Amino acid sequence: MAENTLDQDQGAVELADVSKRYGNRHVLRHISLHISRGEFLVLLGHNGAGKTTLLRIMSTLVSPTRGMVRLFGRDPVEEGRTTRRRIGLVTHESFLYPELTVLENLQFYGQFYPVAESRYREMLEMFEVGPYAGVRAGSLSFGLRRRVDMARALLHDPDLVLLDEPFAGLDERTAGILGEHLASLKETGITLAMTSHSPKKAGLTCDRAITLEKGSIVQDVRHAA
Amino acid sequence: MPHERRPDHSRYGWGAGLHHVWLLALKDLRSEFRRPYEVISLLTFSLGAVLIAGLTLGGGRVPPEMVASFIWILLLFLTTLTYTTSFARESDRGTLGGLKSLPCSPLAILGGKVVYGTLLILLVGSVMLFFTGLFLPLDLGGKYAEFLLIYALGAIGLSLAAAFVSGLVMFSEGSTLLLSFLLIPVSVPILLPAVRATTGLLSGTTEVLPALQLLLAAMGLILAVTLLTFTCVLQE
Secondary structure, eight states: OOOOOTTTTSOSEEEEEEEEEETTEEEEEEEEEEEOTTOEEEEEOOTTSSHHHHHHHHTTSSOOSEEEEEETTBOTTTTHHHHHTTEEEEOSSOOOOTTSBHHHHHHHHHTTTTBOTHHHHHHHHHTTOGGGTTSBGGGSOHHHHHHHHHHHHHTTOOSEEEEESTTTTOOHHHHHHHHHHHHHHHHTTOEEEEEESOHHHHHTTOSEEEEEETTEEEEEEEOOO | OOOOBOOOOOSSHHHHHHHHHHHHHHHHHHHHHHSTHHHHHHHHHHHHHHHHHHHHHTTSOOOHHHHHHHHHHHHHHHHHHHHHTSHHHHHHHTHHHHHHTSSSOHHHHHHHHHHHHHHHHHHHHHHHHHHHHHHSOOOOTTOHHHHHHHHHHHHHHHHHHHHHHHHHHTTSTTHHHHHHHHHHHHHHHHHHHHHHHHHHHHHSOSOSHHHHHHHHHHHHHHHHHHHHHHHHHHOO
C-alpha cells in the first residue's frame, strides 16, 4: 500500500447522497456507496447511466452537485493533492501526449510522485510495451496506448485504481493481457473500481457488481470470495 | 505492486509547486518543438507583419508611438495565437483529465501554461524585435536593460491574462474565437502602460517609471483575480 496514514480503519471510497447535475440534466441521483479496501467493484449500466460520472467523482476530476465524498476517510476537496496521490486513473480518453515518446510520457507523470527511475522500465515490461519506449505515443495503436495508459496509472503504486471501460475497443489479446493484470492487481489487495457496459467482460473476478440506471443504483450484488 | 520509491522530500510548499510548474511547462515546450509547424507559423506571421510595416513606413520618419504600438499589437497577436491551442488542446485531447488527476495544485497547471507561453512569446518576440530593428527605427538610445525589462514584464502579463482566459473558455464551443475576443479587453491594462513605457524609451522624452508602475499594478490585479478564481475554472 502506498500510504499508511491515520485513516487505516476507513473504507477506500465513501459516497453519501451524491448527486450530479449538468444544467437541468440529472446525471446521478442520491448515490450512497461504500467501497471497502481491497474490494474489486464493477459499475455496470447502459450508456448514459452515469457510470463514468460516478467514476470521475471518485477520481476527484468532477465535483458532485450535492452529497459527501470521502476517499480513504479524507475530503477530496479539502485534501485534493493528498487523495490524488493514492489514485490511479484510466479513462476511455488517453492521458498520453502524442508528441512525447512512451517513456517520456511515463516520466512526465511519474515525476509528480516519488517513483524510482527503474520503475518506468519495470512498468513498460509488465505491460509488454518495452520495445515501444522510444516511440511517440501518437503513433501507437489504440490497444498499445491503452496498455501504456495502464502502466502510467499504476506507476506510483496507487491504493485505489479507477478504470473507465478499460476493455472498450481492445482486441482479444490486449483484453486478455489487461484482464490478467487486473486479476493480479486484485491479488495485491489494491482497491479496484471499473465501469463496463458488458457484464461478461467485467465478470473477471470482481467482488461486487453495481448496476446503474438513469443515475441511480438499481442493483448491488456481492460475489462470494 | 510495491517497488523501490524515490525519497519524497518536498511534497507540498513553494519548492514543490515551482518544480511542478517547471515540469508542466517543460512538457508543453517539448511537445511544441516536436511539432515545429506552429512555432514556424508564429515566426512567419511575425516576420510578415514586420516586413509589411517596414516596407510601408520604413522610408520616412516613423513616430515612436507607432513603433511601440506596432511591437505590442504584434505581441498581443503572438500571445493569442500561442494560447488558442493551450488549454483547449488539453481539453480536446482529454489530457486535461491527466493534469487534473496529478497531485499538484490547479495553480501549478496554470503556472506551467504561463511559463511555457511566456518563453515561447519571448523567443518568437525576440526574432520579431531583431527584424523590427532592421526595418523600423528602433532607437533605444542605449536603454537596452530598461527595454528588456518592459518587454519581459509585458510578455509575462500578456501570458498570464491569456492563460487565464484560455482556461476560462476551454470548455466552450468556439473557444478559439472566444479567446481572441475576450483577450482584448483583459489585456488592455497591460498593453497601454507597455506601449507608453516603450514610447517613452524610444522618444527619450517621456518618464518611463509611471508607466512601469501602472504595468506592474495591472499585472498584480490580473494575478490576484487568477489566484482567487482559477481553482473554480478547472472544476467540472
